[in-house]
Amino acid sequence: MRFDQHTVLLLVRPADAPELPRDAADLLQDAHLAHQAGLVEQGHVLAAGPFLDPDDERLRGFAVLSVDPEMARELYANDPAVRAGRLVVRVASWLVPEGNVRFESVPVPRSMLEAAAGD
Secondary structure, eight states: OOEEEEEEEEEEOOTTOOOOOHHHHHHHHHHHHHHHHHHHHTTSEEEEEEOSSOSSTTEEEEEEESSOHHHHHHHHHTOHHHHTTSOEEEEEEEEEETTSOOOOOOOOOSSHHHHHHTO
16 A cells, blocks of 8 residues: 655644733734745645644644655744744654545635634
8 A cells, every 4th residue: 555644743832831911922823824824825834723622722733744844843943933932843744545635725814814704
């Protein structure tokens, strides 16, 4: 059997994440979304999104990337939320039977305002 290999990335809130005032946290979230949208536009991120009600409340988001794990770490090292210490990344390679998973190109939000517009 043949397999497709993808890089998956978990965004995790560390226990020692700095507390921010609401307006600063909102600005940082917008910067995070803009960074991630840029990675989508460049073809590095195939799919990404937040978790809702995870068993571990530190789990914040998930992404599937078209690049190797080392490049994924480098790309997300530039994420404003990672640089600010609000998120850390966990990266792994993911094998699935060839052709089992397909990704479509769809628009992604660049801000919380754009994300809310879909509600």
